[in-house]
Amino acid sequence: MTVVNRFAPSPTGMLHVGGARTALFNWLFSRHHGGTFLLRIEDTDRARSTPEAVRVIIEGLRWLGIDWDGEPIFQSTRFARHAEAARALLAEGKAYLCFCTPAELAEMREAARREGRPLRYDGRWRDRDPGEAPPGVQPAIRLKAPTEGETVIDDLVQGEVRIDNRQLDDMVLLRADGTPTYMHSVVVDDHDMAITHVIRGDDHLTNAFRQVQLFNAFGWPLPRFAHIPLIHGADGAKLSKRHGAVSVLDFRAQGYLPEALCNYLLRLGWAHGDDEIISREQAVAWFDLAAVGRSAARFDYAKLTNLNAHYLREAADERLLPMVVERIEATLGRGLAEGDVARLRRGLAGLKLRARTVVELAENALLYVRPRPLPIDDKAARLLAGAEAWATLAAFAEALAGAEDWSEPGLEALARAFAEARGLKLAAVAQPLRAALTGATVSPGIFEVMVVLGRDETVGRIRDRLPEEAGARGGSD
Ligand code: GLU
Numbered sequence: 001m002t003v004v005n006r007f008a009p010s011p012t013g014m015l016h017v018g019g020a021r022t023a024l025f026n027w028l029f030s031r032h033h034g035g036t037f038l039l040r041i042e043d044t045d046r047a048r049s050t051p052e053a054v055r056v057i058i059e060g061l062r063w064l065g066i067d068w069d070g071e072p073i074f075q076s077t078r079f080a081r082h083a084e085a086a087r088a089l090l091a092e093g094k095a096y097l098c099f100c101t102p103a104e105l106a107e108m109r110e111a112a113r114r115e116g117r118p119l120r121y122d123g124r125w126r127d128r129d130p131g132e133a134p135p136g137v138q139p140a141i142r143l144k145a146p147t148e149g150e151t152v153i154d155d156l157v158q159g160e161v162r163i164d165n166r167q168l169d170d171m172v173l174l175r176a177d178g179t180p181t182y183m184h185s186v187v188v189d190d191h192d193m194a195i196t197h198v199i200r201g202d203d204h205l206t207n208a209f210r211q212v213q214l215f216n217a218f219g220w221p222l223p224r225f226a227h228i229p230l231i232h233g234a235d236g237a238k239l240s241k242r243h244g245a246v247s248v249l250d251f252r253a254q255g256y257l258p259e260a261l262c263n264y265l266l267r268l269g270w271a272h273g274d275d276e277i278i279s280r281e282q283a284v285a286w287f288d289l290a291a292v293g294r295s296a297a298r299f300d301y302a303k304l305t306n307l308n309a310h311y312l313r314e315a316a317d318e319r320l321l322p323m324v325v326e327r328i329e330a331t332l333g334r335g336l337a338e339g340d341v342a343r344l345r346r347g348l349a350g351l352k353l354r355a356r357t358v359v360e361l362a363e364n365a366l367l368y369v370r371p372r373p374l375p376i377d378d379k380a381a382r383l384l385a386g387a388e389a390w391a392t393l394a395a396f397a398e399a400l401a402g403a404e405d406w407s408e409p410g411l412e413a414l415a416r417a418f419a420e421a422r423g424l425k426l427a428a429v430a431q432p433l434r435a436a437l438t439g440a441t442v443s444p445g446i447f448e449v450m451v452v453l454g455r456d457e458t459v460g461r462i463r464d465r466l467p468e469e470a471g472a473r474g475g476s477d
Helices: 017-032 051-064 075-091 102-114 182-192 202-218 248-253 258-267 280-286 301-314 317-332 338-351 358-368 378-383 387-401 408-421 426-438 446-453 455-464 468-473
Strands: 004-007 036-041 095-098 140-143 150-155 159-164 172-174 197-201 224-228
Touching (some): 017 280, 051 248, 075 140, 075 182, 075 202, 150 202, 150 224, 182 202, 258 301, 317 358, 338 358, 378 426, 387 455, 426 446, 446 455
Antiparallel strands (some): 140 172
């Protein structure tokens, strides 16, 4: 069988991680089987669907690297077809006209509420002659659903699930105002798009029973269903903003890489042995529905962050550079000069080994592009206080001005020789040096910093820290 499947978001808000995981599983399933993967925007709820939500969903999918075949299909453009299908079912006697007035429905709802049971339409127009219709009432079309037996679904994740048909009422397919219901549109679209596999959140499992009844009424073959468990927060409650970011684009804003989020979402509720780091190619090769767990997955931000640190280390500097530049420019409120960008480019290889997110990366990189004189923290300032530190630094600046080998090993050798000649430990040079060059007491390796800064900036930053006379005296002490 050739696989055809779809991701079918309702554009009523952001693309949250649950939706992203559904999209990812669908995408992997399709690519694994060499199938066709469609994007269907379920904008049937005209009041709640917005073009902005469509844009955000598409941007989120693109960012995650989830592509689809052909153009997105907007469900609302297919209303006429949905209405026609409902009328066809009516003509076959598999559906019927229901002339219930809003008041009657309200009464039924009220009775159900009083008796503490869910609302079930009582089927009062199921076998009634439409000739008895009250004047002026527009009818809805309802499915003549089976009243006995069971509806059974052989779900690829949940296994066999069943419902007693008496629990389901005759659902509306076409409302009195002529608009199709969501449940009906989904079935007609899944059929018309020749969908073979419906993979979605298990909050749709109850819908699936109704949809199966409708497929059966039409006499259409059923797709295979796979209802995947929802994502919960660490506390077991349904994942919400209270737990942290939930929108895919918020994860981007917080400095996560798409491959890290995809890898994390894949591992959430799906396993391939003990593998934690799974590349996109491996995921396509390995993905199957059989290994999707049945219980709700818990979202662990710390695990995601660890994975992100891994993917940051793996990422090409040229790819990270624009992300870092963009964030630093936003922080500083101005554009960066070419020299600054060149320095960032040199610094990335070292910086990315120590950051867990792009946000941290940009924060740490700021050190390379801050204008002189650098702000300095208290601890660093203490290391720089006093004539001894000044004398050492002034002499070292002088030595650097003449250094021939401006590489990490070259600079380290120079610093060691310099310290030795003065009877000092390397730390006695390196510590004030770090304070002067970075304004802090923790930083990347100091020789790495010097290579990234270049000679002029290095010597300039040191001299910024020296009082006039010490700076002017240069190498003498
Ligand atoms: N539109 C539904 C949603 O966003 C998905 C329906 C489906 O996949 O069948 O939850």
